[in-house]
Amino acid sequence: MKPNLITKITLCGLLLNGFYGQAQKTTLEVNTTNTVTKIQPTMYGVFFEDINFAADGGLYAEMIKNRSFEFDTPLMGWEQPNSDTHSFNNESGIATTIKALENKTNPSFCRVLVKNDKGFEMINVGFRGMGIKKDAKYNLSLKAANHNGAIKKIIIQFIDKDKKVLGETSIVPTSNDWKGYSAQLTATQTEAKAQLKITFEGAGTIDLDMISVFPEDTWMHRKNGMRKDIVQLLYDMKPGFLRFPGGCIVEGRTLAQRYQWKKTVGDVEKRETLINRWNTEFEHKPAPDYFQTFGLGFFEYFQLAEDLGAQPLPILSCGMACQFNTGELVPMEELDPYVQDALDLIQFANGSVETPWGKVRSDMGHPKPFNLKFIGVGNEQWGPDYIARYKVFEKAIKDQYPNMTIVSGAGPFPEGDYFDYGMEELKKLNAEIVDEHYYKNPQWFRENATRYDNYDRKGPKIFAGEYAAQSVAIASPDNKNNWECAFSEAAFMTGLERNAEVVNLTSYAPLMAHEEAWQWTPDLLWFNNLEAYGSANYYVQKLFATNRGTDLINITKDEKAVTGQNHLFASAVKDVVSKDVIVKLVNTSSSAQEVNIDLKGNKLSSKGTLTTLTSANLEDENSFANPKKISPIESEIKVKNNKAITSLPPYSVTVLKIKMK
The missing domain is CATH 2.60.120.260 (Galactose-binding domain-like)
Structure with a gap:
């Protein structure tokens, strides 16, 4: 069944539910004392890829196209x-x-x-x-x-x-x-x-x-730096990590066009210009003038992560070009330079100023190490060729840097032969973190809130590295950042949070797009040459990330997790630093739902705050004309005898926050 047909059927189902159903009354129990697991600081982060003119023409504030006359057509621009x-x-x-x-x-x-x-x-x-x-x-x-x-x-x-x-x-x-x-x-x-x-x-x-x-007015007033308004939107999310530089851009259409981090550091004038792999990828949006000057390079990515208070998470080529393109392979006996790139990157990030690559970092103005803890091997490769190369990388990295956490990949899809093979092999290797990607229709996200409920708690941790609900179909130019996509992602995210014992990192993708120069939709942020705004999906991500908490606690209905019963999804955390209990509620029904929240355990304040995202129209979107059409509305809620009663609007995402005494 085509995704757009699924969307229409889903919409009809939601409307029928509203027509026949009355406002639901549900009692939820929250245990505020017992910690299920710790929420990782990396739980909610951002994934940057240079697609949709996200770097040159976007985050990197350079205004001149082809400033050094290095494009394939030297006078282009x-x-x-x-x-x-x-x-x-x-x-x-x-x-x-x-x-x-x-x-x-x-x-x-x-x-x-x-x-x-x-x-x-x-x-x-x-x-x-x-x-x-x-x-x-x-x-x-x-x-x-x-x-x-x-x-x-x-x-x-x-x-x-x-x-x-x-x-x-x-x-x-x-x-x-x-x-x-x-x-x-x-x-x-x-x-x-x-x-x-x-x-x-x-x-x-x-x-x-x-x-x-x-x-002159760049982020943190850095000379030749980044666009202030775009970075501000990222900063406001309080991301736990920054994954970079991609994405398929890591792999390249060919190995010669792969991302090579060593060519992106040092003197900006000496960084080698490279064609962007998204330049002619899609017939619906060719961009023959899309190149990478690497003014935004690995040093700048590390610096941005530091500015955001986020862990840097670089992803490196494993010697395989994009398997959707050429699938070109480096022979195993010629893999050493690729492995050395990974080892040298760790030295660049963490080495002392006496080391060769630590000195490069220091000479660029950052003597202090960047405290790199994670490194990714390959983007979304699959099959025996990937596993064979991953083994070589893993051994070399762990031999020199045993405390470095390695992120592996399970391919481009969340199910199927590629995924099953990859997960099975990575489990055998005791992989630490496996990156899963899913671009699916909104219904899939609602139906898969339980995806991780039965994952092995002793197996690899999960990085939900790329996901976004597709209103039409994957890679369709007609996809929209509409409200149904956004609240469906929120429903799914309650499942990610409920399974924080397994899921340690998550990020929406792609991160941003130029209004006139995009290749892929939907995207979290949109910008033109003067303005930038967050989509409805952005506000969902921000709401979860800024209310991450430190400890997962149970929220149940009739002693069962709230995973879509009566179109209601929920997760709960507490923050032992700020002394807050935080409950996230997603109503995917066309009817309002009255919820009685019974908070057992800690004594709580007599009032709390409700932050709500909602829209009556599933097709509503934010835009340059109305950038905050769907944005958070805050109100007060009364708490009596550790009980709070609230009415959840139709199609809504709500966060309840109450102080513990």
């Missing part, structure tokens, strides 16, 4: 509207690219021949434009070699679609040899689709490279 190539009568000049082969990582630069004073222009189009805000400051930098001092001045301007100037600065290039220059522009108005125009005074030849513009 750059226009020269009045050059010789467009008008033989004008003959104002021309820009071409030169490849200096002795420079292995950044070989190309732009050579500009300015013939006269007719105003030769170069325009950078940005990432679907450039978002600038009135009175905000933007830092420009570039490298130039001014042959014989021919060019007297370089004029740099923000312009809009009508070529109106929205901010201007200039640079006087003073050297025949390569030299760095910087200046600052102040935007005179807000514009989502600005471009950067460069014009030249004088006549002759000048070479340009690394033309860059960043907002």
Whole structure:
């Protein structure tokens, strides 16, 4: 049955339930004293992958596309509207690219021949434009070699679609040899689709490279850093971990295109540009201009994890290209460099400044180790080839770093032959954490809240590393971040939390998408060049993550876990630090449900708080026009004799928090 048909049937079922049923009255018992298990600090985290222009054009605040002329088409992103190539009568000049082969990582630069004073222009189009805000400051930098001092001045301007100037600065290039220059522009108005125009005074030849513009106001005011509004949304979630850099981007379509972390650290100018594997993956949304400059590299990922108060969780290639593409394999006898990459990464993260890779980290400005505790081997590989390679990685890592926790994978699906084989083999190997992925329709998430109830408590721990309800079908361009998807994920998450003895890490995927440059939907966060907002799914994730608690406690109905009876799902925790009892309730019915919560054990405050997410329409979504259409509403609830009574709205996610005396 097609997922969209399942969704329609589910919707009909929910509506019929509301038509025939009356508001349910349910009594739930919560034992506030007995701890079932500890909730891991990593229980709720975020998974970052450079898909949907999430890095360049997104989180990484660089505004210039193809700043160092290294794309496969070296002048992609750059226009020269009045050059010789467009008008033989004008003959104002021309820009071409030169490849200096002795420079292995950044070989190309732009050579500009300015013939006269007719105003030769170069325009950078940005990432679907450039978002600038009135009175905000933007830092420009570039490298130039001014042959014989021919060019007297370089004029740099923000312009809009009508070529109106929205901010201007200039640079006087003073050297025949390569030299760095910087200046600052102040935007005179807000514009989502600005471009950067460069014009030249004088006549002759000048070479340009690394033309860059960043907002001055970045996250934590770091020079050439990350977009503040996007990181703020992540910070507000209080994630327990940050998984990076993917995702299928780890593997690459081919091994040559895999993610190689060593090429993403050190001097930004020396980081080698690589085509993004999502560039032509989907016919519905090709992105031939999608490349990785790696300005957002492994150092920046570790730093971001530290900023978020999250454990870093890097995932590395195991010598297998994406099995949905080429499935290219490194022969077992040639696997050593891949294994060494993993060992060197641990040294980069945790080694002293006296170690070779610890020194690289220190030279980048972070002498203190990053305290890496987890490392992932492969993304979602499957089959005997993966298991054989995993064994080699596991032995090498444990021999040198016995306390490092290794994350393995059970393939791309939550069931079937690939999954069954992987889980069986990983159990034999006493794997520590197995990464499971599930992209399914909303009904599947509601029906699988009990997925982990019968998992072996002595077997591998589970990382629910990628999941998101698909309103239409996996990878469909028509998927929506609608409310049915969000509350269905919440229902499933109560099952993850109830099984915290087994489930130690969870993360929605993908994390973010550019409004105009996405490849995959749905996504947790959406952004354009000026704004970012959280989807309904984001608010579900945030509600669970900021109410994680420290100890799992039992919540039952008639001594049974609440796993969808009468369309009600529940989990409960307590926080021994803040002294809170926290109950999470999900009503997936079209009717309100009255719930009597009997809290046994600790004496509680006479009032608590209710935080509710709800919408009457299953198809409702947040948007740029209405970014908080579905967002938390907080109210007070009275508690009498350790009992609280509340009415759960139809299609709602509710968190009840009460202080313990």
